[in-house]
Amino acid sequence: MSMVEIKDISKTYAGKISYEALSHINVSIAEGEFVGIMGPSGSGKTTLMNMIATIDAPTSGEVLIHGSNPFHLSSEKLAIFRRRELGFVFQAFNLLGTLTVKENIVLPLTLDGVSVEELNRKVEAIAEKLGITTILHKRTYEISGGQAQRAAIARAIIHRPKLLLADEPTGNLDSKASRDVMETMSKLNKEDGTTMMLVTHDAMAASYCDRVVFIKDGRLHHEISRSDNQHIFMRNIMDVLSVLGGNRDDLFTVGLS
Amino acid sequence: MTFSQLAYHNIVRNKRMYAAHFWSSAFSVLMFFTYALLLFHPDLDSELASSSVTMSLLGTMGLRVSQVLLVIFSFFFILYSVGSFLKTRNKEFGILMMHGMSHRQFRNLVFIENMLIGCAASMTGIAIGLLFSKFILAMISKLLAIDNGLSFYVPVQAVVTTLAAFLVLFVLISLVTSRMVRVNRLIDLLKGSEKPKPDPQASVWLSLLAILLIGAGYMTVFSFATGLSYSLIVLMTGVVLVVVGTYFLFTQLSVYVMRALKRKERMYFKKTNLLTISELAYRLKDNAKLFFIVAVISAVAFTAIGTCTAIGHQGLAEMTNPYAFTYYSYKGNEREAEHAAEIKKRLDEANVSYREASAALKYAGNDLTFMKLSDYNNMAAALGYETETLTQDNEAFVVPTSVYQERIYSNQGAVDEVQLTEGKTKMAFQLIKAASHQVLPQDYGIIQLVVVSDSMYDKLPDNDREGGASYTVHGFVVDHWEKAGAVTDKLMTFFYPENKNNYEEGAFSFVALYPQWVMAKQANGLLLLVSVLIGVVFFTFAASFLYFRLYTDRERDQQQVELLSKIGLTRKELHQVVTRQLLIMFFLPIVVAVIHSGVAFTALQQLVHFSVGKSTLTVLASFFAVQIVYFLIIRWRYLRQLQKAMV
Numbered sequence: 054m055s056m057v058e059i060k061d062i063s064k065t066y067a068g069k070i071s072y073e074a075l076s077h078i079n080v081s082i083a084e085g086e087f088v089g090i091m092g093p094s095g096s097g098k099t100t101l102m103n104m105i106a107t108i109d110a111p112t113s114g115e116v117l118i119h120g121s122n123p124f125h126l127s128s129e130k131l132a133i134f135r136r137r138e139l140g141f142v143f144q145a146f147n148l149l150g151t152l153t154v155k156e157n158i159v160l161p162l163t164l165d166g167v168s169v170e171e172l173n174r175k176v177e178a179i180a181e182k183l184g185i186t187t188i189l190h191k192r193t194y195e196i197s198g199g200q201a202q203r204a205a206i207a208r209a210i211i212h213r214p215k216l217l218l219a220d221e222p223t224g225n226l227d228s229k230a231s232r233d234v235m236e237t238m239s240k241l242n243k244e245d246g247t248t249m250m251l252v253t254h255d256a257m258a259a260s261y262c263d264r265v266v267f268i269k270d271g272r273l274h275h276e277i278s279r280s281d282n283q284h285i286f287m288r289n290i291m292d293v294l295s296v297l298g299g300n301r302d303d304l305f306t307v308g309l310s
Numbered sequence: 311m312t313f314s315q316l317a318y319h320n321i322v323r324n325k326r327m328y329a330a331h332f333w334s335s336a337f338s339v340l341m342f343f344t345y346a347l348l349l350f351h352p353d354l355d356s357e358l359a360s361s362s363v364t365m366s367l368l369g370t371m372g373l374r375v376s377q378v379l380l381v382i383f384s385f386f387f388i389l390y391s392v393g394s395f396l397k398t399r400n401k402e403f404g405i406l407m408m409h410g411m412s413h414r415q416f417r418n419l420v421f422i423e424n425m426l427i428g429c430a431a432s433m434t435g436i437a438i439g440l441l442f443s444k445f446i447l448a449m450i451s452k453l454l455a456i457d458n459g460l461s462f463y464v465p466v467q468a469v470v471t472t473l474a475a476f477l478v479l480f481v482l483i484s485l486v487t488s489r490m491v492r493v494n495r496l497i498d499l500l501k502g503s504e505k506p507k508p509d510p511q512a513s514v515w516l517s518l519l520a521i522l523l524i525g526a527g528y529m530t531v532f533s534f535a536t537g538l539s540y541s542l543i544v545l546m547t548g549v550v551l552v553v554v555g556t557y558f559l560f561t562q563l564s565v566y567v568m569r570a571l572k573r574k575e576r577m578y579f580k581k582t583n584l585l586t587i588s589e590l591a592y593r594l595k596d597n598a599k600l601f602f603i604v605a606v607i608s609a610v611a612f613t614a615i616g617t618c619t620a621i622g623h624q625g626l627a628e629m630t631n632p633y634a635f636t637y638y639s640y641k642g643n644e645r646e647a648e649h650a651a652e653i654k655k656r657l658d659e660a661n662v663s664y665r666e667a668s669a670a671l672k673y674a675g676n677d678l679t680f681m682k683l684s685d686y687n688n689m690a691a692a693l694g695y696e697t698e699t700l701t702q703d704n705e706a707f708v709v710p711t712s713v714y715q716e717r718i719y720s721n722q723g724a725v726d727e728v729q730l731t732e733g734k735t736k737m738a739f740q741l742i743k744a745a746s747h748q749v750l751p752q753d754y755g756i757i758q759l760v761v762v763s764d765s766m767y768d769k770l771p772d773n774d775r776e777g778g779a780s781y782t783v784h785g786f787v788v789d790h791w792e793k794a795g796a797v798t799d800k801l802m803t804f805f806y807p808e809n810k811n812n813y814e815e816g817a818f819s820f821v822a823l824y825p826q827w828v829m830a831k832q833a834n835g836l837l838l839l840v841s842v843l844i845g846v847v848f849f850t851f852a853a854s855f856l857y858f859r860l861y862t863d864r865e866r867d868q869q870q871v872e873l874l875s876k877i878g879l880t881r882k883e884l885h886q887v888v889t890r891q892l893l894i895m896f897f898l899p900i901v902v903a904v905i906h907s908g909v910a911f912t913a914l915q916q917l918v919h920f921s922v923g924k925s926t927l928t929v930l931a932s933f934f935a936v937q938i939v940y941f942l943i944i945r946w947r948y949l950r951q952l953q954k955a956m957v
């Protein structure tokens with residue numbers, strides 16, 4: 054059974070001028086799969102992620118996770134689902150200003166009532182992997198954008214979720230740090246079998262995926278799967294991107310990496 | 311980090327945001343504690359009772375009622391401010407829920423946070439109260455004219471009551487507020503605080519309506535007061551008109567004025583006016599409802615307090631008994647001479663110098679009470695007034711027996727003639743004047759007091775009966791009677807050995823000024839204590855709320871200041887802009903309230919014959935003083951925050 058089943062969803066933002074951000078999207082993601090989502094800015098990637106992450110509800114269609122619609126769960130069960138099975142990296146980090154980096158990272162564990170020893174052990178390990186051990190005790194306004202991004206990633210994976218949704222987790226990182234983050238995620242995917250969705254503008258990051266889905270103007274545009282070679286995959290992705298258009302920034306990033 | 315640590319961090323690391331909320335809560339605890347300190351004071355009852363039973367009842371009742379009021383008041387204000395705290399934290403809650411916080415956990419979080427603040431505020435309030443309890447008691451015993459002072463005691467009961475009351479209050483608030491955040495979709499929470507503010511809009515018609523409604527309201531109140539339409543419904547209509555008008559004044563007219571100012575380019579683009587006005591437009595719109603509430607409640611409070619103190623004062627101002635001691639002797643009293651001698655003896659013993667005068671009053675019918683010229687002159691001499699002469703037997707003059715009459719006589723003079731037609735007697739007197747002072751203790755039982763020559767007096771019939779009485783008054787003038795507390799006590803126990811507070815009906819009665827004065831002072835003090843403390847708490851909450859509003863906007867403000875300082879805004883100009891803005895925010899509602907209550911007072915003045923102005927001014931001045939202090943503190947803190955952003 055597929056882990057995530059996106060069934061014909063559309064999303065229209067109501068307002069003075071209502072705007073259809075997503076239109077009849079169908080995607081199915083198997084358990085343990087690592088799927089990338091790419092598309093020009095404003096194409097509806099974040100909107101799609103929000104639908105899957107139970108942050109927002111689609112105007113029509115539904116998202117099934119493990120074959121059931123999370124919005125049909127009781128609020129208590131939905132909370133438990135978010136806490137144990139879901140990891141989410143926000144495009145804007147969304148770290149809590151009143152907490153230190155470490156406290157932000159352990160949030161899902163705290164809410165789940167995990168013991169302090171276990172909690173400390175997990176933080177140490179994950180901080181080591183992401184290279185943020187030295188900033189653990191700083192407050193969020195004292196760290197750089199890249200550090201904040203890594204803290205947000207750490208928070209999304211510390212509880213080893215079954216489904217990890219990441220909205221541009223490498224947007225603020227240099228290529229070395231990007232690679233580290235992608236390696237970490239890839240490892241998590243391989244070792245734990247975590248199902249992952251990754252929104253990115255970066256072909257290098259996308260090349261870690263098993264499959265990349267392209268959307269444009271809220272519609273599914275294209276889809277390519279990875280062959281054996283990561284480099285070839287990256288070339289293919291870049292080819293599609295150049296057809297797709299998008300802004301200069303995208304091409305620029307691609308060119309660099 | 312455990313779950314409760316999460317709550318703790320939320321507060322401690324956000325302490326500036328919570329500071330005003332915390333201190334105003336602590337302050338209301340302190341006020342409650344002050345009342346409790348008094349209410350449970352072992353001596354208060356007996357000290358007040360020594361002056362009067364009603365006074366001690368008024369005391370305990372007044373204190374209880376104000377405690378209840380205070381708690382209700384605190385409840386709504388804390389609820390309101392916690393509610394708006396929560397709204398500004400929508401995004402934070404959204405993030406927490408995204409990471410799996412359940413509704414139950416969310417409610418727990420809010421509950422724990424509120425209880426932490428509530429407990430801390432209660433403890434702080436009580437601690438400060440305990441620390442200053444000696445001082446507080448000293449102040450209050452002075453205010454309440456308690457001779458022996460209120461001794462210091464360990465107020466276990468007061469502490470327990472205060473703790474219990476506020477714990478219950480904070481538990482209730484925690485329960486209510488934790489259910490206030492409705493979560494339908496996380497996206498609403500996550501986007502929640504980011505919504506940009508729309509340009510403040512105001513309608514011309516509603517602004518005009520505000521002026522019309524308030525004007526109409528004022529007119530209606532006046533027409534009630536001047537007796538054009540004497541019905542409570544009219545008064546109520548007037549009040550409602552003014553209240554609705556005030557609502558539009560703050561929500562529409564004030565914003566409209568700002569917009570109109572913006573259009574006056576020569577003025578708008580002059581120096582810092584641009585900043586002041588464009589910011590004010592937002593702030594006035596944002597806080598319109600708060601300003602409305604503050605203005606209306608203050609107006610009601612000012613009017614009520616002013617009226618209360620005036621009435622409390624009335625006892626003092628109108629207590630126009632010029633005699634420190636008065637002895638009344640009625641028909642059939644055999645001990646008159648003995649008693650008069652006794653009073654003199656006691657006064658001599660106590661080394662109190664006095665001047666004595668007595669007068670016999672005769673009620674002759676037709677609402678006329680007569681007095682001999684010689685008696686009048688004796689009394690006038692004792693009181694230090696001029697004596698009078700009557701040249702003919704049919705001449706007479708009237709003497710006022712109340713402040714009210716005094717004013718009427720001095721305004722319109724007395725009628726030319728009085729006629730007495732009682733049974734067979736028919737007599738007429740030519741009134742040559744009206745005396746300007748009262749010579750008898752105020753007595754509403756005397757309708758008209760007429761002084762005639764001694765020979766005519768003896769010819770007058772005596773019609774002592776219901777509706778009028780004949781009796782003799784012995785008055786003792788003592789210059790510094792307020793220091794004659796001791797001898798007063800002795801005399802009271804002499805005349806009323808069983809119950810010195812019981813002026814029972816009998817052949818004589820004895821009245822001393824001293825206890826009446828103390829009573830009036832205490833009544834006045836209690837009213838003032840009760841109303842002013844509650845008023846101060848109200849202003850504290852309102853100010854803390856404004857601070858909170860400023861604080862939640864601080865990021866936007868700081869960014870703006872940073873930008874402006876980059877393009878050359880000086881420190882002095884920043885001060886100017888901020889001061890002007892805050893001045894309007896702090897004083898506009900109060901000025902409106904003062905105008906409203908001013909109108910109410912002028913209307914009230916038409917209804918009563920004592921002055922309500924003076925006592926009210928004191929009250930208003932003290933509230934203004936409090937508000938100025940808050941203005942200064944908050945301006946200081948706000949400026950400090952903004953200056954951090956200056957480059």
Ligand SMILES: Nc1ncnc2c1ncn2[C@@H]1O[C@H](COP(=O)(O)OP(=O)(O)OP(=O)(O)O)[C@@H](O)[C@H]1O
Pocket residue numbers: 066067068072074092093094095096097098099100101144
């Ligand atoms: N709350 C909203 N109300 C109205 N329109 C919205 C809202 N959120 C997003 N949109 C619109 O929907 C479209 C898709 O937005 P979305 O955030 O999904 O883009 P994106 O693909 O994530 O872009 P980016 O790569 O820049 O992050 C955009 O055109 C945006 O303007």
Ligand SMILES: [Mg+2]
Pocket residue numbers: 098099100144220
């Ligand atoms: Mg996006």
